[in-house]
Amino acid sequence: MNMKIDYLDKFSGTLIGVSIGDTLGHPFEGMIRERIYSHFKDFKEFMKENKKLFRTYTDDTQLTLHTAEALIQGSGFNENNFIREYVSWLDDPPIGPGFGCISSIRKLKYGISWKKAASNSGGNGTAMRVSPIGLFYCKDIKSLNSAALKSSVITHSHPAAAAGAIVIARAIAFLIDKSIKSGFSIEDFFETIISSISGTQEKIWEEFIEILNKVKENLNISVEAGLIKFSQAGVKSPFFIEDYLGKAFVHPYTLSTVACAIFIFLKNLDSFEDCIIQLATAGGDSDTVAAIGGSLAGAYFGIGNVPEDLINIVKQQKYIIKVSEQLYLKFREKYRLD
Numbered sequence: 001m002n003m004k005i006d007y008l009d010k011f012s013g014t015l016i017g018v019s020i021g022d023t024l025g026h027p028f029e030g031m032i033r034e035r036i037y038s039h040f041k042d043f044k045e046f047m048k049e050n051k052k053l054f055r056t057y058t059d060d061t062q063l064t065l066h067t068a069e070a071l072i073q074g075s076g077f078n079e080n081n082f083i084r085e086y087v088s089w090l091d092d093p094p095i096g097p098g099f100g101c102i103s104s105i106r107k108l109k110y111g112i113s114w115k116k117a118a119s120n121s122g123g124n125g126t127a128m129r130v131s132p133i134g135l136f137y138c139k140d141i142k143s144l145n146s147a148a149l150k151s152s153v154i155t156h157s158h159p160a161a162a163a164g165a166i167v168i169a170r171a172i173a174f175l176i177d178k179s180i181k182s183g184f185s186i187e188d189f190f191e192t193i194i195s196s197i198s199g200t201q202e203k204i205w206e207e208f209i210e211i212l213n214k215v216k217e218n219l220n221i222s223v224e225a226g227l228i229k230f231s232q233a234g235v236k237s238p239f240f241i242e243d244y245l246g247k248a249f250v251h252p253y254t255l256s257t258v259a260c261a262i263f264i265f266l267k268n269l270d271s272f273e274d275c276i277i278q279l280a281t282a283g284g285d286s287d288t289v290a291a292i293g294g295s296l297a298g299a300y301f302g303i304g305n306v307p308e309d310l311i312n313i314v315k316q317q318k319y320i321i322k323v324s325e326q327l328y329l330k331f332r333e334k335y336r337l338d
């Protein structure tokens, strides 16, 4: 049995992890990794000298907060609350949104049913906002799977998007019960996330399982080599960018983004800071890789192990922590934990 886990520390760590990754990755969105690294020798120094570059998070954090708010309002998943929250994001207003996301949410705003509004996009826009579902349902895996799936299909009808959302939510529920003192088994981690999308006839889900198995087999290669290997994993048109073939440039497709986020996270289990810097400088869709990987790192390390200066870089960090607390209280209430 685990040592006593401080779930509030994990809830706050997860949401703050998303926002730190998003904030640090944002200036490097759309750049190949090689070029990102030409800008600095020491990332922390670069950060100190270029504070202005890191003054905001983007859609990844915004939508994660709306997911949390929707769960708080409904004490769990409720389609109408989710749609209302995502529509209200249009008034935030959105920062750096993906096309698949914003086009479907605009349709939802005009009362079009989600079945018609959802775009057939396999983009990473649903995996990047799903972490609150992994937190809230961490003790209720059946509901976790169904809530992650439903939260995805209301904007993205493509099966890749749903698979990414389920895998990330499930990974968070796994990591929340682990501590950096005891660590965890890599084997168990993959078995758990893979089982969450196993046994279907969905071809893309099977392809995703193959990619995840490859990530597991390649944890001994360097971050750079891994990114070259996985940053185009499974990518199809219109997400495929020929120019970046064989380069470390994470394509904004769900399977590639989630594979890279998991790969970098598992390569950096000793330090939240090292982990988040590697994520934010991944190349390509850096903010989203870092938001997703940051949710995993935050769930594992907890906010108590996140350096103060990284928390302070996040815009509205107090609000994010407050939302984490509210979500935690709802979780405790619903699952009657003391």
Ligand SMILES: [Mg+2]
Binding pocket: 058, 059, 060, 095, 096, 097, 287, 288
């Ligand atoms: Mg973004």
